Amino acid sequence: MRAAKGLLKKDIPIYSGIFLPDVPPAKMASACQAMRDGGGRGIALYSLEDMHEESWKAFEKARS
Known part of the structure; x- marks a missing residue:
């Protein structure tokens, strides 16, 4: 994500995607x-x- 932020203007937010089948609750x-x-x-x-x-x-x- 940091590499992507370096390529964009500072005012463009980055949002991560979580593919739920690959991320168990734990x-x-x-x-x-x-x-x-x-x-x-x-x-x-x-x-x-x-x-x-x-x-x-x-x-x-x-989230908290």
Whole structure:
């Protein structure tokens, strides 16, 4: 993500994508933290049919 930020103008936000089949709930917090550490402004969740109650709880916890 940092490499991408270096190529863009400073006022263009970067949003990370999380492909849910590849990120189990136990890894959600570290995925969100990696986005923050890389300077991302937000997260896009892909394949919402794979977002189950346990995943939503992990995502909510990771956001705080």
